Every structure is written in C-alpha cells, then in structure tokens.
Amino acid sequence: MALYASSSIRITSSTAASNEDSLLKPFRQRAGLSAPGDDMGGWYSWAPISDLNKPGDNGFAPGHSFGQYLSALSRYYAATGDRATQEKVLRIVRNFAPAISSHFWDDNRFPAYTYDKIAIGLIDAHEFAGDKNALKVLISCLCSGCIAVCQACLWGSRGSHAQCRPHCPLSPFPLNKGVPSPLQTDSCDWWQ
Numbered sequence: 001m002a003l004y005a006s007s008s009i010r011i012t013s014s015t016a017a018s019n020e021d022s023l024l025k026p027f028r029q030r031a032g033l034s035a036p037g038d039d040m041g042g043w044y045s046w047a048p049i050s051d052l053n054k055p056g057d058n059g060f061a062p063g064h065s066f067g068q069y070l071s072a073l074s075r076y077y078a079a080t081g082d083r084a085t086q087e088k089v090l091r092i093v094r095n096f097a098p099a100i101s102s103h104f105w106d107d108n109r110f111p112a113y114t115y116d117k118i119a120i121g122l123i124d125a126h127e128f129a130g131d132k133n134a135l136k137v138l139i140s141c142l143c144s145g146c147i148a149v150c151q152a153c154l155w156g157s158r159g160s161h162a163q164c165r166p167h168c169p170l171s172p173f174p175l176n177k178g179v180p181s182p183l184q185t186d187s188c189d190w191w192q
Contacts, residue, residue: 015069019037020037020088020092021037022037023066025046026044026045026062027063027101028099031098032101033099042060043059043064044062045059047062048107049109062104063114066117066118067116067117067122068121069092070089071117071124073085073089078128078129090131092125093131093134097140100144102144105144118141119141122137
C-alpha cells in the first residue's frame with residue numbers, strides 16, 4: 001500500500017505541476033495563435049511531417065495526451081476537493097477553447113486517438129471538476145476535428161469506423177438518428 005500511495009502522490013504532483021501553456025502549445029501553434037511556454041518535447045510537441053525522421057523531438061503525435069492530463073486533473077479534484085486543481089482545470093478548458101482549429105488536424109498522424117482523448121478529458125472536466133463550459137468546448141472540438149477524424153477512419157488509409165467511434169455525429173452510422181453524415185455536409189452547422 002505504501003508503494004501505491006507514494007506513486008499516486010508522485011504522479012499527481014507531476015500532473016498538477018504541468019505547465020498550462022506547454023499543454024496548450026501545439027493547439028495554439030496550429031491555430032496560428034501566440035504559443036508561449038516550453039515545448040513538452042517528444043511526441044507531444046508539434047513539428048511538420050517533414051521532420052518526422054529527424055533526430056530529437058520530432059512531434060510525432062502533437063497534443064496526443066492533452067485529454068489524459070485534463071482527465072487526471074479533473075479526477076484528482078473529484079477525489080480530493082483540491083480547489084487549486086479545479087481552478088487549473090477551468091483555466092485549461094477556458095484557454096483551450098480559442099485554440100481549437102481545424103488546422104490542428106492537418107497532417108495529424110492519430111486523429112481518432114487524439115480526438116478521443118480530448119473528448120474524454122473535456123467530459124471529465126464537466127463531470128468531475130464541474131466545468132460548465134467544457135461541453136460547449138467539446139462541441140467546438142468535435143466540429144473542428146470530426147470531419148478529419150471520420151475521413152481518416154472511413155475514407156483514408158488509417159483504419160475502420162471502429163477507430164472513429166460510433167459517437168462521431170458526422171459518421172454515416174451515428175448513434176443519434178437524424179444527424180447528417182459527411183456525405184451530406186462538410187460543416188458543423190447542424191448543432192447550432
């Protein structure tokens with residue numbers, strides 16, 4: 001039990017200390033916004049596809065774990081009631097909203113995976129940290145990426161619809177009946 005407790009404390013401390021600007025940097029870069037903060041390095045940072053084979057931090061999957069950080073912080077707040085952690089979650093979601101751009105998904109190597117993690121992180125921010133804006137941000141994120149994600153899954157070479165998930169509202173097989181498929185629309189005006 002002592003090992004579990006010390007590991008939990010170490011992991012939670014590391015996640016809570018994560019730099020918000022660094023977490024948001026690849027999204028801001030792709031949206032053409034000012035992107036302060038250090039690169040997180042490795043797979044997380046953004047780099048052009050042409051840099052993929054270069055040594056060092058190559059940006060293989062920009063922002064891929066953003067949603068996991070958001071989930072971890074949201075769940076930590078739910079377990080502890082730590083107000084500083086809740087405030088961090090609210091700031092991250094608020095600052096993520098203007099950085100949502102369809103350009104984030106351009107040349108994204110893992111759009112379905114990354115989108116899925118972001119969606120779960122925003123749902124957790126709503127459910128566990130009480131962020132009233134998280135679902136609105138989720139809809140914006142959905143609109144920015146769902147077309148790219150579904151095109152990659154259904155019409156590209158990246159896999160099957162199972163990777164895209166049935167909750168994708170622009171899928172030809174949505175769980176919500178009456179929601180248009182990408183064959184009928186190329187925008188997200190349906191939700192407004």
